[in-house]
Amino acid sequence: MQKFYTTVIFTMISQMVALTTIAQNDKKLTDATLSKNKIEAHLRFLASDELRGRNTPSPEQVIAAKYLATQLRSYGVKPLPQYPNYLQPVKMKKKSKPKEVNLSYASKQFKFIKNTLLLDGANADLNQEAVFINHGTKADFDKINVKGKIAIALCGDGQTNSAQKWFRFSNEKRALAREKGAVALVELYRNQQLPWSVLVRYLAGGSSTSVSLSEGNGKPFTHVWLNDPKFQEADFWKKSKSQKAQIQITGSNIQQFDTYNVVGYVEGSDAKLKNEYVAYSAHYDHVGVGKANAKGDSIYNGARDNAVGTVTVLGAAENLAKYPTKRSALFVMFTGEEKGLLGSRWYVNHSPIALDKIVYCFNSDNGGYNDTKVATIVGLGRTTADVYIKKACKAYGLEAIDDPAKEQGLFDRSDNVNFARKGIPAPTYSLGFRAFDAEIMKYYHQASDQADNLDYNYLYKFFGSYIYSCRLIGNAATRPFWKKGDKYYEAGKKLYKK
Ligand SMILES: [Zn+2]
Incomplete structure (x- = not known):
């Protein structure tokens, strides 16, 4: 009996040590590519006046798409055979009243x-x-x-x-x-x-x-x-x-045109788990040029919404291309979110990877922030990946909190919902906000949402938490799922034939 217990305890301890070592290793690997300068550089480009608010459709939005594709290529992220240039055409139409x-x-x-x-x-x-x-x-x-x-x-x-x-x-x-x-x-x-x-x-x-x-x-x-x-x-x-x-x-005249989702992937390192994909997603479009504010600025640069989300996905892509997780990683950056979640709706209906192979979607979308001690996860408490996200945030000195403004219906207002409706567990990772208050509205869909009024020390922690979460989810022994009783639990069971 003694021996038995010793063995059990010894095994337990060594498993715990192994788990902690892997987790610590993931933190180290996250730090290895995390850079405040790179974050700021990407954001200043994507939210520059020259990109004129990345409206769908606009020539400047295509420049943004090509910039993102160029980054994926430079990291060694692979294009899907269907989209060798990382660009998935999304068929749209523009209609006059x-x-x-x-x-x-x-x-x-x-x-x-x-x-x-x-x-x-x-x-x-x-x-x-x-x-x-x-x-x-x-x-x-x-x-x-x-x-x-x-x-x-x-x-x-x-x-x-x-x-x-x-x-x-x-x-x-x-x-x-x-x-x-x-x-x-x-x-x-x-x-x-x-x-x-x-x-x-x-x-x-x-x-x-x-x-x-x-x-x-x-x-x-x-x-x-x-x-x-x-x-x-x-x-x-x-x-x-x-x-x-x-x-x-x-x-009423109709004009047909294509815009682009930007898509690429990194193969997982585990022979078996590489057949499962974790999607990392964000929309890169914004609302373009609009009414001028008191300062005469009419370009809605969309730094928070959603250059920040886009660059978190770039950050994950750079990291996972260099240090792949066991599961494969799929990176998708959407067009047309601001026109009604169009790019993500198109994506889930035309995904080059079968949807039942996508086990999780970790979306990032942002309006603004009013608390730099937290990251707000719209959908925290709804999937079994909470433990990884909380752990990752804590490691960077942030607390992961749930959506505090449920009345806003944010879960169903971003691209994650198109994945959720198909059954894929899909929360949205956002800059820390404790209420949808005046501080948020100061920047939300305003010309003042610019790259020069962001707190980059906070962003460093925010990005670290996202990428570390990606690593923990991508390496987890069991795949995450909806918590029982969730609105999308049954859809998930149906999709994965559970
Ligand atoms: Zn928006």
Whole structure:
């Protein structure tokens, strides 16, 4: 018995020593490439006035993409065979606002923007049979033939009033309508939570052009929302079922173009674990040139948002290319985040690495900071990788804290959510903030978000914590996963067939 215990204890001690040595080694290897000068150099370039705020699309944004690709190449990060220049084309379209969106049926006329809004599509002149398809669920589309017709649906799903969900349902319905051969989709809108007047400001206000992904065959598909505050039109369609309808759209032009995600990888050092990839991601676009501030500055340089995140990924790439972890590392820097998480949405639907091989996504996105003693991890507490992130932060004198501004819905507002929805555990690593307060708003989406007003001593610790976390996750014996009961836990089980 004595011997047995001694052996057990001895094994335990030597395992602990081994673990600590590996961890200490990872810290040393992190320090080996960490450099305040390099961080500052990258940030000053990416957030320079000459890059004009890296708007999607702009020639300066392509310069930023090529700069990032050049850095990956210089570190020895490998390109994927599909993208030998590290650039993954992302198909987008730019649409100018329509002048008219006229909808008519049964001697009734509806006009833009009093009654109609254009969700998708360009100039059109349709005169077709229109058919009512309830809420336009998959089952509705299977039951009712919409081929060559205008499909008329109720907005939402009849259950929830969440406007955010209505937009998602709307995208799904449009995809179904297109797939089933409909010529257009009209949804009847009534939502007390989001009145028509607010919706008009959101969808038809602001700039005269909008940028979105150009999916499918790239052909525009007409998708209209019709204001139906009293549900009169819904009642009409429920009774009449089928009816001729006309849609005329004028003044809306569409331009197709490519922008780029920047992608590369480093093969893992372990024969088995190298088949698992950890994605390190950040968006590199920002909002471009806008309204001038009091100082006359109109360039929104986006140093915090998100040159900082982009450079953390560069820092990890440089480190992991030199000292690979057991797992393979995938580096993805997204375009079009500020236009609605476009680059990451495209990425997860066109990933050159199968999604079930990507075991974790460690995203970095930033608005600003108001506490240089912490790093804020949006999604801390939701995956089993917390222990590594906390340990890494502590090693650089920072405390890892969870998202303090849950009301902002930050987890679902950055690129990580596109990975999460597919089931991949994906928190977002951010500069330390304890509240979304005035100090953050001073820089958040402002011309003042510049590289010359950053605290580089803090950034050194912040970058060290990120890269050390990457090393610990990449070398961990077991792959991280969602904590039980998380919103995306089931999606994860499905993806990895657990
Ligand atoms: Zn932003």
